[in-house]
Amino acid sequence: MVDFAAVGRRLRAAREARHLERATLARDAHVSEDVLARLEAGEAVPVSTAALARVERRLKLTPTALWADTPREETALSLHFRHASVPDFFSADEAAAREALMIARDVEGLEERLGRPAPLKRADWFREAQVGHNASADGYARAWRLRDILHQKNLLDSPTAPLPDPLETLVEEAFGVPVVEKPLHSSSVLAVTVKDRVSGLAAILLNTASEWGTHLPRSRVDLAHEVCHLLYDEPREDIGLWIDVIEDQEDDAPRRQGDAVEKRARAFAAELLLPKLGLHQLLGRPLVRARELTPAVEMVRRAREHYGTTIELTSYHLYNVGYIEKYLLEEIQKTVPSLSHAAPSARETLLSRRVREALSAGLISAMRARELLDISAWDELPWSTTQ
Known part of the structure; x- marks a missing residue:
């Protein structure tokens, strides 16, 4: 039996917490405003569970949260951020994170009904793990293993092939994890990995309000970075404000708490997008580091055009794997011509x-x-x- 008094309390509290007028909720959920008013008053109203489900969805509640005897536990968010500058994630964006997890829940339910789970379901293929003694080496090894698995599953033509565009679709189809593109309140947040510590659900948010939101090579770097958090970083009990600035360096000594996590993710993103073995095939093995600007610029140009990466990531990675001298990096980034990219077209979620x-x-x-x-x-x- 439905406890209508409890339904009424939960409904009113959820609506008021979201500053939503009853008329607006009625319109959006296709439920009579009079029915909502009587529900909030605790009356035993003849209303279908489908109608309550629409109300719950509009209020961003978990299924059965209004009427079940024991509503589902709220999601226990764990967030990993990638920033361009000072961290300023707004609490208002927690709603976007929770909505992304609701999408993940719906996707998982549909895949179960279709009898077709994601080919690389995280619980079956990957284990969250502490960062190894050498964070960069840890990131490189995990990225190469992922490339090899993607090839085995026919999601990549070869272990050294460029990752396809849109990369978002590959991530979604491989792991069954939604990549949600939407504007957040902070323009300095580039991307967020969201995990629920209770259910294990996860999603990735890409911030289209960022100045880099429509820059294709930049968004590929951000997404590759978040894949490392998605697959290998354990959910934390608090919001994980682990800051990663946009410079794409992974060779600096740790300077902040949590830096090893980000250092691994930076190395992972570099190797995932620019595999070392693929660079050997494209450029030859680095017998000696380039000391002159012209050959260094040419290597960076060829690598980034082949793999579709940013100048920053490409030049730093070529330094880290032995192709160019470090003192050339600043000049390379001023000299290598930018790639022209059309604005990303709308894709089906x-x-x-x-x-x-x-x-x-x-x-x-x-x-x-x-x-x-x-x-x-x-x-x-x-x-x-x-x-």
Whole structure:
């Protein structure tokens, strides 16, 4: 039996916590405003669980949070940040992090119904681990292992092949983890890895409000960096403000608490995007470091054009793996021409792909598809407009 008094308390508290007018909630959830008012008053109202599910989704609550005898425990967030400068993550963006985990939950549920889990489900293929004694070597080794696994699973043409564009889609299809692109309140936050310590769900947020948000090579670096956090870093009991500035260096001595974690992630991103063996195939083995600017610039240019990476990451990585002298780095970054990249085109989200597949297989109704995608009963499904 539903405890309507408890439903009313939870409903009012959740709505007021989100500063949402009852009329707005009624409109967005397709529920009568009078029904909501009577629910909040604790009345036994004849309302379907589907209607309550729409209300819960609009309020960003977990399923059955309003009416179950024991509502699900709130998500216990653990966040890893990648910053361009001073950390200034706003508490308002926690809602975006929780919403990303709700998307992850819906994706996991749809994959279970489809009987097709992600080919590299994290619990089966990867183990979170402390950073090794040499953080950079740890990052390189884990990135190369991932490349090898991607090749074995036919997600990459060869262990040394450039990672495809959009990289977001490869990450989603490989691990079943949504990569959510949306504007955050802070423009200095580049990306965030979100984990729930209770359920194990995870998601990656890419900040489109950042000045780098539409810079394709930059976003590839940020995403590769977050994949390391996703696969190998343990969720913390507090919000993990581990700062990584944008310089893409991994050779400096640790300067801050948590730096080993970021140092491993920087090395991981460099090797994942620019594999050392692939550089050997492209440039030859580095028998001696380049001491002149012209040959150094040419190597950086060839490597970044082949692998689609930033000047900064490419030049630092070529220094770290023995191709160029360190004193050339600053001048290289002034000299190597920028690559022209078209603005990234809109891509279908992981949730939309799984909803479309489940609907085509007859596993969910069109109405349920709209609920999962958070669109109204009168809106066309996203893929309908592209056919």
